[in-house]
Amino acid sequence: MTKHQKRLAVPKSWPVERKEETYTTKAGAGPHGEDGVPLLIVLRDVLGYVNSKKEARYALDQDSILVNGKTVSDERLPIGMFDILAFREREEYYRVFPDEGGRLSLTPIDADAAGSKLGKIAGKTQVAGGDTQLTLHDGQTLLVDDDADYNTNDSIVVSNDGEEVVAHFTYEEGALVTAVRGAHAGQIGTIDEIQVTPGSAANNVLIEAEDGDDRFETVEEYVVVIDENFTDGDGE
Known part of the structure; x- marks a missing residue:
């Protein structure tokens, strides 16, 4: 299967210029579905930290780049809405956020904010043992107590360390x-x-x-x- 993607056919959320070149990197398997942007594009085309796939792979081999609190090694890893990128050596932290027009952009944040990630609850089901399983917008799942008052379309903030819910925002009028x-x-x-x-x-x-x-x-x-x-x- 090809690892290249025609630029003219990439999702509107991708922060790339569609007419500069014919092809760009194709996202690998992972969260965010077809809207996920390959990490290589973020490092090369958005931040300008690398000039090539080879440089990106070298940077990732240093274990200094984290996505949602975890070191990553795949330059094709899909990056999407509300993901947290941390560059330990640079002491720089970003949240992926849609700008006007729907293209994904990077919002600088501080180190404390980089310790957790916002997620929209896309699904809620009961599982064996009486717990409730929440499915977030990017496919992440986590278990919460069965009496927890979470509903579809609410948002939660999840700790990168132990998947602990540290904040809950209710979907309602006035939110x-x-x-x-x-x-x-x-x-x-x-x-x-x-x-x-x-x-x-x-x-x-x-x-x-x-x-x-x-x-x-x-x-x-x-x-x-x-x-x-x-x-x-x-x-x-």
Whole structure:
């Protein structure tokens, strides 16, 4: 199977110029589905820390680059929304965040914020033994007590060390959210109204923009609950 991807066919979330060259690196197997951006692209095209795949592999062999608290060795590892990148030698830390237009960008954060990652709850099921299993937007799963009050579309902050839930943000009217896809990707605001649609159609969400001068509408799937410090780089 080819390890190359035509630039014109990459997802809109990838931070690459589509017309500069014919091919780019194809993402390997892992989280985030087809939206995951190969780590090589982040290191080479976004940060400019390497110039080639060979340099990227050398940098990864030094065990100084971490994704969500774990050292990585595969330059094709998919990187996606809300992942945490840490460069220990440089003492630099970034959160992957969608900018306006939906392209993934890197938001600088401090070392404390790099110790945990935000996740949107995409699924909730009961498992043997009475525990509840949560599935997050990137496919990560974790077990929580069966009496924990977590619901689909809520957001949680999970520690990189032991997968401990350190914060919980409820999906409800009045919650601070960001749109991560669609025409309003990257915009932040407060949920004004959740419009429940009968049947299988997606619910709509009316959001008052952060500046208070505008409202926009998007579908529930594109909305992620955050907290007031999330985009400041100071932690969740």
